[in-house]
Amino acid sequence: MKIPSSIWTLLIGILLTLVSLWYGQNHGLLPTAATDEADLVDGLFNTMMVVSTGIFLLVEGILIYSAFKYRRRPGDNSDGPPVEGNIPLEILWTAIPAIIVLGISVYSFDVYNEMGGFNPHAVHEAPITQQSMKMPGAAIAATLNDTPPSTEPNLNQQKSDEAMQDPATAAVRNADQIPQKRNAPGVGIVSPTIGPVPAKEGKPPAMIVNVTGLQYAWIFTYPETDVTSGELHVPVGREVQLSMSANDVIHAFWVPEFRLKQDVIPGRQSEIRFTPKKEGNYDLICAELCGPYHGAMRTQVIVEKQEAFDNWIQEQLVASTETLNQAVAVNTEDISPDKFLAPYTKDMGIQPEILYQIHH
Known part of the structure; x- marks a missing residue:
């Protein structure tokens, strides 16, 4: 049949x-x-x-x-049938x-x-002027060149000032050397942002960590505790907000297991929020070509239980106090701060090259 x-x-x-x-x-x-x-x-x-x-x-x-069904048979030298097309099939x-x-x-x-990436309120944070309505390209030009001059508040500057209130962050970032870009007229905030999910709109994050990117390292500061680290520790199950900026060139914060990748830009205050749900050590990779040693710009993100995270914070506070006491006691030589602190910062996961970049 x-x-x-x-x-x-x-x-x-x-x-x-x-x-x-x-x-x-x-x-x-x-x-x-x-x-x-x-x-x-x-x-x-x-x-x-x-x-x-x-x-x-x-x-x-x-x-x-089709290749098998309509192949040329042995001895068949005739032309194929002319096909004009099939309009319904093409549609x-x-x-x-x-x-x-x-x-x-x-x-x-x-x-x-x-995920919190779309924030319709941000579009209305900056006024839509008649000029920006007539010239859509002006918004892009303002994003790149800070033109035309605006009297509106510089939101990037405000966020930078908030981050710089933390002494540990102020010691790391070159905020005075990098002007904070203004937002484009009629567009609102243009810094890369993944904000709170709709269910948490308007609620503060459970924990804030300031992230600074520089050639070729990541530095993490915890404003609530004044802890500085070369690796990111976060507790499992708590929402985390990363407030990020760069000291030199564009970097990109990428953790494949988090499915998050965000540009870290000089003069911009990038933000992302996420909630880790699985304990473990995950690679943090710079996904933006930032120089000849770009491939070495990677560190670890450690997701751990709240108790383990609290213990780590206490260990860092004790270690920083002991390091400072030792530095005051033995620093009798006239050497640069980055060279002198290198042996102590190694135990904290901060490489000497990071200190060099901070001071230069």
Whole structure:
């Protein structure tokens, strides 16, 4: 009995759907999801894998079938039949990808919003002037060049001043040497920001850590405790806000397991919020080419229980006190601060090169 082509098409469609759904959830291409936000990104990525796997199998399957079915037979030297085209088919295979792209775009925007990346209030923080309405390019020019001059408050400067109230952060950042950029008229805050999720809108973060990027290291300061470290420690289950800026060139804060990557820009105050959910040590990588030693600009993010985090904070406070006492007691030589403090800062996870960059 010959099976109708419509039945074959249905069976093949069911098989492709099942294979695509299975592979889209079991591809194993992503590292461990270590934050609440990572689950949202993984859901989007898995959906895209399901769609792309189905399209790949369908297109390649048709190509292989056509190459075998309509191959030239031995002794057949005739021309192929002239095909003028099929308008309904062309409309169909144009409309389907358009619908898929539109659906993924809407889904992507929803994920971005759920992560706190979209803040409609920021658009209205700066006034929309008649000039900016007539000249949309002026917003971009203002973003890059700080022109035209504005009398509006400099939000980047305000955030920088807040961060500099922490003595440990002030000792690390070159805020006096790097002017803080103004926001573009009519656009609002343009610094890279992933804010609170909609459910936590308007609520302060559980913990704030100031992050400073410089060639070629990360320095983390904890304003509530005056602790400075070369690696990031955060407690599991608590929302963390990273307030970031750079001392020299553009860097990028990237932790693959967190599914977060954010530019760290001189003259800009970048912010990201996340909630770690899985204990462990994770690599923090600079994802922006920042110089010849860019590949070595990496450190660790340690997610630990609250008790272990509190113990680490206390250890850092004790270590810094002992280091200061030893420095005062034995510093009888006339040497530069970075060379003198190098043996002590090594135990804190801060390399001598970091101190050199701070003082130069």
